[in-house]
Amino acid sequence: MSRAEAGVLPADLELDPTARALYLEVVAQGGWVKSAEVRPVDRPALVRLLELGLVRGLPGGTFYSAVSPRAYLGRATWTLRHRAAGLLERAEELPAVLDELAQAYDAAPRWIDRTGTVETVQDRDSIRHRIAQLVADAETEILTAQPGGDRPPDHLAWAMAQDVPFLRAGGAMRTLYQPVARTDPATSAYAAAVTPYGARIRVLDEDFQRMLIFDRLVAVIPASADMGSAAFVCDPTAVELLVELFERDWQRAERVAWGAPHAVPDSSTVTHRIARLLAGGLSRRGIAGRLGLSERTVAGHLARLREEYDAETLFQLGWLMRGAGERGGPGGGRDDVEAG
Numbered sequence: 001m002s003r004a005e006a007g008v009l010p011a012d013l014e015l016d017p018t019a020r021a022l023y024l025e026v027v028a029q030g031g032w033v034k035s036a037e038v039r040p041v042d043r044p045a046l047v048r049l050l051e052l053g054l055v056r057g058l059p060g061g062t063f064y065s066a067v068s069p070r071a072y073l074g075r076a077t078w079t080l081r082h083r084a085a086g087l088l089e090r091a092e093e094l095p096a097v098l099d100e101l102a103q104a105y106d107a108a109p110r111w112i113d114r115t116g117t118v119e120t121v122q123d124r125d126s127i128r129h130r131i132a133q134l135v136a137d138a139e140t141e142i143l144t145a146q147p148g149g150d151r152p153p154d155h156l157a158w159a160m161a162q163d164v165p166f167l168r169a170g171g172a173m174r175t176l177y178q179p180v181a182r183t184d185p186a187t188s189a190y191a192a193a194v195t196p197y198g199a200r201i202r203v204l205d206e207d208f209q210r211m212l213i214f215d216r217l218v219a220v221i222p223a224s225a226d227m228g229s230a231a232f233v234c235d236p237t238a239v240e241l242l243v244e245l246f247e248r249d250w251q252r253a254e255r256v257a258w259g260a261p262h263a264v265p266d267s268s269t270v271t272h273r274i275a276r277l278l279a280g281g282l283s284r285r286g287i288a289g290r291l292g293l294s295e296r297t298v299a300g301h302l303a304r305l306r307e308e309y310d311a312e313t314l315f316q317l318g319w320l321m322r323g324a325g326e327r328g329g330p331g332g333g334r335d336d337v338e339a340g
Contacts, residue, residue: 015052016045016048019045019048019052021045023049023055027066032065033063034062035057035063036062050064054066054067117235118231118232118234119231120223120229120231121223121229121230122229124228130220130232131220132162134214134218134220135162135214136162138171140172141171141172141173141174141213141215141216142163142174142213142215143174143212143243144173144176144211145176145209145210145246145249146176146177146181147177147178147210156186156187156189156190160193163194163197164194164197167198167199172198173198173199173200174199174202174246175191175199175200175201175202176202176203176204176246176249176250176253177201177202177203178203178204178205178291179203179205179254180273181203182256188259191258191259192258192259201256201258202250202254204252205254208249209221209242209245209249210222211242211246213239213242213246216239218232218239219233219243220232220233271301273291274291274301274305277291278302278314278318279318279321284299284314302314305317305321309321
């Protein structure tokens with residue numbers, strides 16, 4: 001937040017606490033003070049009051065007299081209005097200054113023709129670059145559906161740098177996660193940081209389509225199961241259908257008070273879901289894909305389960321957990337597996 005947004009005057013007009021305290025002391029003593037009576041520690045504050053015009057040195061320099069704050073107010077108001085006029089003038093001139101750059105950007109070969117096409121991009125770096133372009137060009141709305149959680153902190157830091165300026169400029173942003181995102185510290189911190197700017201983030205405890213939609217004009221969806229390629233969709237009918245899917249999932253999703261103590265459930269909930277899926281016969285990779293977690297995260301939970309069940313292998317763990325499920329133990333029964 002800038003100084004202006006926080007309601008603080010520019011540095012050359014700001015009345016710091018020490019200067020304020022000295023002014024009040026001078027006024028309390030009758031509105032003037034002898035030069036010889038000013039303590040050395042108060043000299044910087046006195047200089048500041050003289051700069052602001054709240055104290056005036058009389059001829060001879062033997063004492064200083066307090067000046068009405070209204071004089072300071074008038075000077076500060078005039079200065080701020082003068083600067084505001086200058087900023088408005090610069091704002092009017094800025095388009096002309098950037099005109100050459102804008103023309104060069106518009107004339108550059110476009111990475112996608114927004115006339116009803118679908119382009120598949122294979123390279124991950126190219127995908128990130130093109131998504132960054134879409135975020136930068138977005139004007140009104142960004143919709144994102146990100147199944148799972150466990151997003152890399154560096155990706156979230158990049159998202160913060162992109163998303164906050166968009167939100168502060170008046171853009172609308174809605175995001176869907178699965179409940180496991182609430183146990184990921186980086187994702188929870190990101191959500192708590194962007195929601196004060198107007199972002200709306202919900203969780204949906206079911207499978208849904210991964211997608212990004214920009215201004216309801218361009219959508220980005222996976223083009224392969226390993227997420228190594230992406231399809232950039234500009235066909236109006238296809239984008240409209242994806243928006244309808246997002247809105248359907250959004251209405252069923254749960255609101256979360258991100259940043260509140262109760263916003264993050266116990267991590268045992270995630271472990272329990274992993275346990276149910278393993279008992280149902282899914283592999284580590286299958287569990288990771290189902291829950292939207294990395295295989296490394298799933299491996300950590302499975303290691304804790306192996307220790308709990310004293311299992312040497314995943315096969316043995318799954319066998320033990322299926323047996324526990326049939327007895328009503330922590331693994332859950334068939335109904336749990338199907339409901340997961």
